[in-house]
Amino acid sequence: MNFNDDHYALFELRRSFQLDVSLLDRRYREIQAQVHPDKFAQAGDADRRLSLQWATRVNEAYQTLKKPLSRAQYLLRLAGQEVGAENNTAMPEDFLMEQMEWREAVAEARLGREQGELEHLHLRLKQQMTDRYEQLAVLLDDRHDYPAAADLVRRLMFLEKLLFEIDEAMAALEA
Amino acid sequence: MALLQIAEPGESAAPHQHKLAVGIDLGTTNSLVATVRSGLSVVISDELGRPLLPSVVRYHPDGSSEVGYEAQANQALDPRNVIASVKRFMGRGLNDIAHRESMPYDFVDAPGMVRLRTVAGVKSPVEVSADILRALRLRAEAALGGQLVGAVITVPAYFDDAQRQATKDAARLAGLPVLRLLNEPTAAAIAYGLDNAAEGVYAVYDLGGGTFDISILNLSRGVFEVMATGGDSALGGDDFDQRIFCWIIEAAKLKPLSIEDARLLLTRAREAKEYLTPHGVAPISARLNSGEVVDLKLTTEIFTEISQTLVAKTIQPVKKALRDAGLSVSDIKGVVMVGGATRMPQVQRAVGEFFRQVPLNNLDPDKVVALGAATQANLLAGNRAAGDDWLLLDVIPLSLGLETMGGLVEKIIPRNSTIPVARAQEFTTFRDGQTALAVHVVQGERELITDCRSLARFELRGIPPMVAGAARIRVRFQVDADGLLAVSASELTSGVEASITVKPAYGLSDDEIAGMLKDSMTHTRDDALRRALKEAQVEAQRLIEAVVSAMKSDGDLLSEEQRVKLESCIARLQTTALGDNRRHITLAMDDLEAETKDFAARRMNRSIHNAFAGRSINDLEGGQDSSKSLGEPA
Numbered sequence: 001m002n003f004n005d006d007h008y009a010l011f012e013l014r015r016s017f018q019l020d021v022s023l024l025d026r027r028y029r030e031i032q033a034q035v036h037p038d039k040f041a042q043a044g045d046a047d048r049r050l051s052l053q054w055a056t057r058v059n060e061a062y063q064t065l066k067k068p069l070s071r072a073q074y075l076l077r078l079a080g081q082e083v084g085a086e087n088n089t090a091m092p093e094d095f096l097m098e099q100m101e102w103r104e105a106v107a108e109a110r111l112g113r114e115q116g117e118l119e120h121l122h123l124r125l126k127q128q129m130t131d132r133y134e135q136l137a138v139l140l141d142d143r144h145d146y147p148a149a150a151d152l153v154r155r156l157m158f159l160e161k162l163l164f165e166i167d168e169a170m171a172a173l174e175a
Numbered sequence: 176m177a178l179l180q181i182a183e184p185g186e187s188a189a190p191h192q193h194k195l196a197v198g199i200d201l202g203t204t205n206s207l208v209a210t211v212r213s214g215l216s217v218v219i220s221d222e223l224g225r226p227l228l229p230s231v232v233r234y235h236p237d238g239s240s241e242v243g244y245e246a247q248a249n250q251a252l253d254p255r256n257v258i259a260s261v262k263r264f265m266g267r268g269l270n271d272i273a274h275r276e277s278m279p280y281d282f283v284d285a286p287g288m289v290r291l292r293t294v295a296g297v298k299s300p301v302e303v304s305a306d307i308l309r310a311l312r313l314r315a316e317a318a319l320g321g322q323l324v325g326a327v328i329t330v331p332a333y334f335d336d337a338q339r340q341a342t343k344d345a346a347r348l349a350g351l352p353v354l355r356l357l358n359e360p361t362a363a364a365i366a367y368g369l370d371n372a373a374e375g376v377y378a379v380y381d382l383g384g385g386t387f388d389i390s391i392l393n394l395s396r397g398v399f400e401v402m403a404t405g406g407d408s409a410l411g412g413d414d415f416d417q418r419i420f421c422w423i424i425e426a427a428k429l430k431p432l433s434i435e436d437a438r439l440l441l442t443r444a445r446e447a448k449e450y451l452t453p454h455g456v457a458p459i460s461a462r463l464n465s466g467e468v469v470d471l472k473l474t475t476e477i478f479t480e481i482s483q484t485l486v487a488k489t490i491q492p493v494k495k496a497l498r499d500a501g502l503s504v505s506d507i508k509g510v511v512m513v514g515g516a517t518r519m520p521q522v523q524r525a526v527g528e529f530f531r532q533v534p535l536n537n538l539d540p541d542k543v544v545a546l547g548a549a550t551q552a553n554l555l556a557g558n559r560a561a562g563d564d565w566l567l568l569d570v571i572p573l574s575l576g577l578e579t580m581g582g583l584v585e586k587i588i589p590r591n592s593t594i595p596v597a598r599a600q601e602f603t604t605f606r607d608g609q610t611a612l613a614v615h616v617v618q619g620e621r622e623l624i625t626d627c628r629s630l631a632r633f634e635l636r637g638i639p640p641m642v643a644g645a646a647r648i649r650v651r652f653q654v655d656a657d658g659l660l661a662v663s664a665s666e667l668t669s670g671v672e673a674s675i676t677v678k679p680a681y682g683l684s685d686d687e688i689a690g691m692l693k694d695s696m697t698h699t700r701d702d703a704l705r706r707a708l709k710e711a712q713v714e715a716q717r718l719i720e721a722v723v724s725a726m727k728s729d730g731d732l733l734s735e736e737q738r739v740k741l742e743s744c745i746a747r748l749q750t751t752a753l754g755d756n757r758r759h760i761t762l763a764m765d766d767l768e769a770e771t772k773d774f775a776a777r778r779m780n781r782s783i784h785n786a787f788a789g790r791s792i793n794d795l796e797g798g799q800d801s802s803k804s805l806g807e808p809a
Contacts, residue, residue, distance in 0.1 A: 002780065029398055033566045034782045037595065037656035041354050041555035042194075042324070043721050044768050046775040052655055054779060056595045063593070171498055 003054070006078060007061035017075055017140040019065065028062040068133050069160055072140065072153050081146035083153050095155060102162055110169040118170045125166065129159050194324045196354065196556035197315045198362070198548025201304065201328055201342065203262040203411055204384030204515065206230045207542060208311040208326075209549035210319060211558065216366065216546040219318045227541065228314070230384075232306045233257045234295035242310040254279035254438040256293045260413055261307075263385045264289050264300040265345075266337030273409055274417060277441075279434035288341065301341050305348035312351050322713060325354035327552035329544050331386035332358035333406030333492075333572045335618050336630050336660050343657065352710070354555040356657040359383070360390035361401060361569055362547030363513040367538055368394045369550060369565075375508035376402070378496075380526050380534065381544075382489060383514040385411040389493045391500040391507075400568040403499035403591045405492035410485070412448070412516035418481045419444035419473065423459060427469045436463045447473050452518050479521045486525045493529065499591050510534045515541050568593050571658055575630075577650060578615035580605055582624045587652045590620065594658055599651040601667075608640040612648055616662050635664045637671045711760040715752040718764055719745055722771055725778060732777045744770050 008015045011027040033039075035054035040047045064070045076083055102125070109117040132152060139149040197219070200207045205227040209218045218226040225244070233246035234256045240246075250257045258280065264272060269284045281292040290297045308328075315323060328351075330342050339356055346353045360379035367373060373394050381388040388406040392399055420441050423429070432440065439461055447457040451473060461469040497503065510526060512534045517523065526534050538546070554564055570593055576586040579602070588598045604612065612635045619627030638646050647667040654660050665672040722745060730738065748763040 029566060031783055032568065034785070035779065036566060036568075038355070038555055038567060042557045042717060044718050044771060044775070046768055046772040047721070047779075050775055050779050052595050052653075054783070055656070056597045056653065059593050059596055167498070171495070174494060 003057060007065050007074065010058065010061050011065070013065075015075070015078070017068075017072060017137050019071070021066065024062070024065055028058065031058050068136075069153070069156055072136055072149065072156070075140055076146060076150055076153065079144075079146050081150050083150050091154065091158075095158075099158055099162070106162070106166055106169060110173075113173055115170065115173050118166055118173070122163070122166045122170070125159065125163055129156065129163070132156055132159070193558055194556040195315075195319050195321050196324055196326065196549075196552040196558070197311075197319075198327045198357075198545050198550070198552045199308065199311055199329065199351075200359070200362075200545035200548060201262065201308065201330075201345075202230055202384055202544075203260050203386060203413065204230060205541065206307050206311060207545035208315045209542070209545040210315065211549055211553035216549045216553075218542050218545055219315055221314060228307065228310060229259075230262065230307050231257060231259045232261070232303050234293040234298065236294045238295045240295065240306050242307055250442060251435055251439040254434050255281055256295070258291060258293070258298070258303050260385055261300050261303040263409065263413070264291075265304060266335065266339075266341040267300075271409075277417070277420070277437060279438050287337070301345045301348060304342065304345035308346055308349035308351055312349055322709060323351065324556050324713065324717065325352040325552065327355050327357050327362075327548045327555065328353055329357050329359045329362050329548050330658075331381075331383070331406065331408055332360050332388040332390050332401075332404040333386065333408045334658075335408070335573055335628055336575075336658070337628065338408065339658055343659070350710075353657075354552055356659075357548055357551055358388070358390065358401070358404070358569055358658075359386075359544045360388045360404070360513060361392070361399065361567065362545075362551065363511055363538075363543045364390070364392045364394070364399055364547070365550055365565075365567070366543050366547035367511045367535070368392075368399060370538065373509070376500075376502065376506050377509050377511055378493070378507050378530065379511045379513055380489075380493070380517065381406075381513035382516040382522060383411050384516065385409070385413050387411060387489050387492070389489075389496045391496050391502065397565040398568065399565060401570045401593075402502070403496040404570055404572050405496035405499070406572070407488065407492060410488060412514070414485055415448055415478075415482050415516065415519065416441060416444045418485065419447055419478065422473070422477070422481050423469060423471060426471055427467070429463075429467055429469070430465065433464055436465060439463065440469070443469070448478070448519070451475060451478055452520060475520065478519075482519075482521060486521055489522075490525065490529055504530055507532075511538075511543075512536050513540050513543055569656075569658070570594060571596070571654055573618045574620055575616070575618050575652055575654070575660060576627070577602070578617060578624045584617055584619070584622055584624055584627055587650070588654065592654075594654050595656050597651060597653040599649055602648045602650060603644045604638065604641065604646045604648075605643055607643050609643065609646070610638045610640055611636045612638065612646075612664070614650060614662065614664055616652075616660070630660065631662065633662075633664075635666065635671065637669075638666045639669050641668075708755055708757045708760075711757045711764075712752050715748055715760050715764055718767060719748060719752075722767065725771075725774065729774075729778045729781060732781065733774060737774065741767075741770055741774070 011024060013019060013024065013027065032055060035051055035058060037048065037051045037055055040051040064074050073083055105121060109121060132155065136149060136152050136156070139145045139152060197208050197210045207218055207227060209216055220226045221228070228243045229247040231246040231250065232240050232242050233249055233253065234240050246257055250259060266288060268287060269282055269289045272289060275282065283290040283292050283297055288299060290299050312323065326346065328342060328346055330339055343353055343356060360381045363379050363381060364377060376391065376393050379390045379392065386406065386408050387410040388404065390404040391402045393402055423440055423444060443459050443461050447459045450457040455475050457473045459469060459471045459473055463469065507530055510530045510532065512526070517540050523534060551567070553559065570591045571588065572590060574586045574590045575588045576584045579585045585600070587600055588596055613632065614635060615632045616630045617624060617627040618630050621627055635648060648664055649667055650662065650664045652660060652662055663672065722741065726733070726738070726741065733741070744767040748767050751759045751763045
């Protein structure tokens with residue numbers, strides 16, 4: 001195992017989108033237990049610096065693999081497939097229309113202070129996202145169709161952002 | 176065989192020689208120091224058997240100071256020179272301080288952090304805190320009979336970078352090596368979790384004298400993982416005193432108060448609050464210098480009513496932390512109550528109602544943080560055997576970011592990220608031919624720069640002139656295990672670099688610290704130089720022991736030549752450490768450090784490898800056959 005290994009190699013996991021999250025949790029804790037700065041509080045500067053670098057590296061790898069969207073983005077990067085989130089914002093019109101409708105519904109619920117409606121939107125969106133993540137698993141793990149996966153990842157980025165906004169709106173109403 | 180003898184001291188010393196380490200709860204109202212004795216965490220009391228040290232410092236015209244009960248007793252007598260609740264001023268500017276007008280202090284505005292004018296001169300909150308820490312250090316050294324290898328010092332989880340840095344500086348000023356800054360609720364969770372062999376998700380509700388924290392932790396098989404934290408670093412028991420104080424003025428229809436009278440009434444307010452909890456009604460009487468007489472009765476009902484908004488104010492961060500952790504009330508297995516202010520029945524009731532369960536009060540809320548800190552200090556000092564330890568995964572409480580064009584904030588590291596953490600982001604220039612770039616580091620959750628706390632500003636100069644948008648400036652944030660931030664920036668096409676440990680923002684430069692160190696030494700009885708030498712000798716011994724033990728366990732990673740080199744460096748350090756030249760000791764330590772760099776890297780690789788050793792092939796490929804599962808979408 002080396003510092004520059006990819007995240008999957010670091011945790012000795014097979015490189016795939018579908019992953020046993022509890023196994024990832026366990027591996028993460030095992031490695032962190034070896035490298036964490038708390039293990040080196042009494043060590044020399046060189047050890048302390050290395051431990052900081054390693055613990056940082058392990059946290060980054062864990063956070064990337066833990067969440068499905070960042071895991072998919074990472075897999076695409078390993079496959080040499082550009083997601084092109086920054087310069088490829090041109091999405092199909094029907095998708096954009098759908099997004100507009102979602103946003104209007106969220107705005108309406110927020111202004112009307114309809115907590116129940118926001119919760120409903122949250123659940124509906126979550127279901128849609130679950131379906132898309134399942135499609136993504138097929139594209140990445142079975143078909144290895146990276147351009148199609150990148151397209152789906154771009155859509156999911158929109159949906160994750162939307163979900164975040166719904167949650168924020170719910171939080172604001174609660175306060 | 177000279178070389179063999181050199182290795183012997185490390186060997187002949189008892190293999191698990193107990194190192195003296197302490198945990199310190201540097202509180203707003205009271206401070207404590209605790210240590211682990213025969214496997215048990217205990218608070219170290221003063222010679223009169225009192226466990227608490229009031230966080231109150233009195234300054235005298237001759238420059239000397241006294242800390243604790245004596246200082247506290249003179250608060251009303253000498254309000255300007257008796258500094259209480261100084262924690263509220265740590266890392267804070269004049270304008271950040273609430274209720275300034277009702278405080279008796281002579282504030283001095285200074286860049287970054289406020290100062291206080293006393294008869295002993297202008298004092299920074301860092302110096303006042305250092306006086307408290309020094310008193311605790313001396314207490315511990317007297318009780319334990321030796322020099323400390325270090326201390327774990329607790330800070331509110333919601334402390335920002337400036338407040339943490341100020342705390343670390345205070346420790347340095349007090350001659351205390353800091354093993355770690357530890358978040359108060361996390362320290363409490365360690366004490367509680369280890370005592371009760373707790374497993375599951377717990378909330379720690381920590382209402383101290385001046386700060387409020389809520390942390391949600393997952394405790395499982397030797398891992399304490401903070402899932403989210405939140406709070407208010409300017410809300411605590413003091414504010415409840417303040418409410419009673421205002422009620423007294425109103426109820427007794429008092430005229431504007433002198434600072435002595437104000438101090439007296441604040442003290443009466445605090446006493447009434449403490450008396451009220453067990454008694455249900457508290458008499459308040461005072462004869463003021465103005466001639467007015469106060470004679471009132473505070474009941475639980477009145478107190479509950481006048482403090483209602485304060486209690487409600489603590490519930491908002493609780494909700495936010497739960498949301499950040501992705502949990503709801505029903506996921507919380509227990510709520511641990513920490514901090515003296517949680518004794519108030521209205522607080523107990525509100526927390527119980529919110530979490531729909533009776534809060535846990537089985538550990539003394541005044542002591543639990545110090546006890547947990549001592550336990551962690553004992554671990555960090557290396558007094559526990561491998562396998563008989565635990566892993567602590569903590570988070571940063573507030574997002575860290577940069578100011579971008581238009582006064583907006585670009586978040587680089589989001590709040591509740593597990594530390595240590597690093598994140599880099601690329602920025603570019605705004606104008607054609609722009610050769611310098613201002614980097615403004617901020618902390619907070621809001622979109623606008625004016626709503627966030629400014630941590631540091633620095634400049635990256637020498638960027639080759641290019642058209643706007645062509646330069647690629649990479650800014651890297653690194654937060655260490657103490658929660659402290661370092662920022663570096665480099666221009667990728669030319670390699671121009673600049674870096675900064677976020678520090679000068681609150682106005683204490685290294686020179687100032689050095690100056691304060693010198694000042695404080697002239698006023699303390701310990702022999703500063705002798706102490707510094709002794710510290711270097713202890714450090715040298717620590718390093719030698721670390722290297723010798725590493726060579727013992729992983730010596731096979733060294734070539735014969737490397738081994739001989741290391742041994743000669745150790746020998747040299749050992750000899751210099753016997754002498755009294757501090758600089759020579761430091762140099763010899765640097766040599767040994769440099770020589771071990773490679774070795775350290777190889778050992779680290781091995782220990783990570785070992786994390787997976789002894790596992791079957793089947794297990795290693797475990798991900799494949801186990802049930803397919805997708806993580807929760809964020």
